[in-house]
Amino acid sequence: xxxxxxxxxxxxxxxxxxxxxxxxxxxxxxxxxxxxxxxxxxxxxxxxxxxxxxxxxxxxxxxxxxxxxxxxxxxxxxxxxxxxxxxxxxxxxxxxxxxxxxxxxxxxxxxxxxxxxxxxxxxxxxxxxxxxxxxxxxxxxxxxxxxxxxxxxxxxxxxxxxxxxxxxxxxxxxxxxxxxxxxxxxxxxxxxxxxxxxxxxxxxxxxxxxxxxxx
Numbered sequence: 001x002x003x004x005x006x007x008x009x010x011x012x013x014x015x016x017x018x019x020x021x022x023x024x025x026x027x028x029x030x031x032x033x034x035x036x037x038x039x040x041x042x043x044x045x046x047x048x049x050x051x052x053x054x055x056x057x058x059x060x061x062x063x064x065x066x067x068x069x070x071x072x073x074x075x076x077x078x079x080x081x082x083x084x085x086x087x088x089x090x091x092x093x094x095x096x097x098x099x100x101x102x103x104x105x106x107x108x109x110x111x112x113x114x115x116x117x118x119x120x121x122x123x124x125x126x127x128x129x130x131x132x133x134x135x136x137x138x139x140x141x142x143x144x145x146x147x148x149x150x151x152x153x154x155x156x157x158x159x160x161x162x163x164x165x166x167x168x169x170x171x172x173x174x175x176x177x178x179x180x181x182x183x184x185x186x187x188x189x190x191x192x193x194x195x196x197x198x199x200x201x202x203x204x205x206x207x208x209x210x211x212x213x214x215x
Contacts, residue, residue: 006109011072014109015041019097026095038092042100043107045083048115050074050100050108074100074108076115081122113173121180128177129195130170130187136201137162137171137187151203153178174203 006014019041030037042048052074057065087094096119098112113130120128136147141164151159156175163171174185188200 006072007070008072011107011109015099015107019099023095023097030093030095035093036091037095038087039095039097041097042110042115045080046101047080047083047096048076048098048100048110048118049078049080050076050102050110052102052104052106052108072106072108074102074110076100076110076118079118079122084119084123111169111173113170114176117173117177117180117182120177120182125182127184127186127196128174128182129192130173130185131192131195132167132170132187132189134167135189135199137167148201149198151201153203153205156203178203 019039023039023041027037027039040047042050053071057067060066084094096115098110098115100108100110100115102108116130117128119125135144136149137151137159138144139146139148139162141162148159148162156171156178160168160171170187174187177185184202184204186195186198186200186202188195190199194200
């Protein structure tokens with residue numbers, strides 16, 4: 001699986017976008033709904049600590065794979081759950097921009113879905129909701145109606161073949177959350193409550209007599 005290459009210039013633009021415009025827009029939206037949201041980036045309070053990748057594989061426009069080393073992406077290794085719990089106990093809803101801190105104090109671009117997975121795991125969340133621009137995992141990527149509604153946790157590997165593009169990272173995030181104790185992962189594009197209620201793809205442990213469901 002290839003990664004997004006982030007050089008120092010791109011990192012600066014990325015940080016301005018996710019920790020600035022996008023994060024404050026989300027916080028303002030939550031506040032309008034009566035949710036006392038608090039915007040943070042993963043670098044704040046050592047909230048997200050990550051290991052910087054020594055090199056990544058990148059695909060050129062003509063399909064060639066190249067190895068890039070001047071990269072500022074990373075993989076989450078630690079979440080400051082104590083800080084998150086303090087904020088939650090005080091009545092705040094943290095809105096976290098996926099910008100982590102390396103062990104050397106560098107800012108790193110981290111995958112948002114996998115960061116959310118790590119946060120859900122340390123907080124022992126009842127569910128992880130992954131929002132996307134398609135209604136769920138599709139059996140046929142050309143057919144928006146071919147949503148795979150239910151995936152048993154122990155059969156998730158059988159469904160990776162249906163994931164294309166960024167959906168692969170979303171399934172990876174889902175897998176990591178499930179492996180780390182989150183019992184249910186929901187993927188979809190409707191409202192948050194609708195996706196949580198099953199409008200999309202739900203990955204969870206199900207009775208053995210439940211068959212695969214497609215719509």
